[in-house]
Amino acid sequence: AQSVTQLGSHVSVSEGALVLLRCNYSSSVPPYLFWYVQYPNQGLQLLLKYTSAATLVKGINGFEAEFKKSETSFHLTKPSAHMSDAAEYFCAVSEGGNNRLAFGKGNQVVVIP
Amino acid sequence: NAGVMQNPRHLVRRRGQEARLRCSPMKGHSHVYWYRQLPEEGLKFMVYLQKENIIDESGMPKERFSAEFPKEGPSILRIQQVVRGDSAAYFCASSLGQGNTGELFFGEGSRLTVL
Numbered sequence: 001a002q003s004v005t006q007l008g009s010h011v012s013v014s015e016g017a018l019v020l021l022r023c024n025y026s027s028s029v030p031p032y033l034f035w036y037v038q039y040p041n042q043g044l045q046l047l048l049k050y051t052s053a054a055t056l057v058k059g060i061n062g063f064e065a066e067f068k069k070s071e072t073s074f075h076l077t078k079p080s081a082h083m084s085d086a087a088e089y090f091c092a093v094s095e096g097g098n099n100r101l102a103f104g105k106g107n108q109v110v111v112i113p
Numbered sequence: 114n115a116g117v118m119q120n121p122r123h124l125v126r127r128r129g130q131e132a133r134l135r136c137s138p139m140k141g142h143s144h145v146y147w148y149r150q151l152p153e154e155g156l157k158f159m160v161y162l163q164k165e166n167i168i169d170e171s172g173m174p175k176e177r178f179s180a181e182f183p184k185e186g187p188s189i190l191r192i193q194q195v196v197r198g199d200s201a202a203y204f205c206a207s208s209l210g211q212g213n214t215g216e217l218f219f220g221e222g223s224r225l226t227v228l
Contacts, residue, residue, distance in 0.1 A: 043219035103155035
């Protein structure tokens with residue numbers, strides 16, 4: 001069964017600094033990978049997704065992620081953090097695009113002015 | 114992700130009561146998924162439904178929980194005889210179909226508090 005590991009439940013980053021959120025996955029078949037963002041008291045919004053095309057995926061709000069099969073990773077980055085990036089970020093995996101997503105525990109990002 | 118409507122947004126129940134959570138998918142979407150988010154946890158898959166059919170309920174607790182998606186009307190997640198451990202945020206998501214896009218559109222969630 002597929003699974004996702006996200007380390008470090010809370011991540012603090014200074015405004016303007018690099019945002020790096022790590023995601024490692026486990027899957028028995030080529031995975032589809034996703035990053036979602038959740039703002040307080042809201043639902044999840046898709047940031048970006050990998051579906052076996054280009055390994056470097058660009059998403060909304062300046063975020064991007066790189067799929068590395070050898071490392072079973074799909075880390076999320078943004079070169080310069082903005083105050084509006086404060087939110088919770090979830091990595092998710094599905095096997096063969098079956099839409100049954102397995103989510104990581106999430107990273108709560110705090111942006112320090 | 115506007116378009117997936119969930120209600121109520123907040124629900125308070127006493128132990129032993131029933132909770133009913135409703136979800137209207139995005140227009141044109143016929144696939145509905147329910148996920149549960151416990152405090153400090155990620156979302157956990159519960160059930161996947163199409164109109165009038167339960168496709169995958171492998172994430173549903175064996176007792177007290179049921180889900181339906183009738184031909185007409187919203188999908189309903191029903192929790193009977195609620196216990197404190199049922200307190201969580203319940204998210205509904207919809208998709209156009211099952212396929213390789215993998216993108217789910219989420220509602221804003223229903224937050225259940227059991228006293």
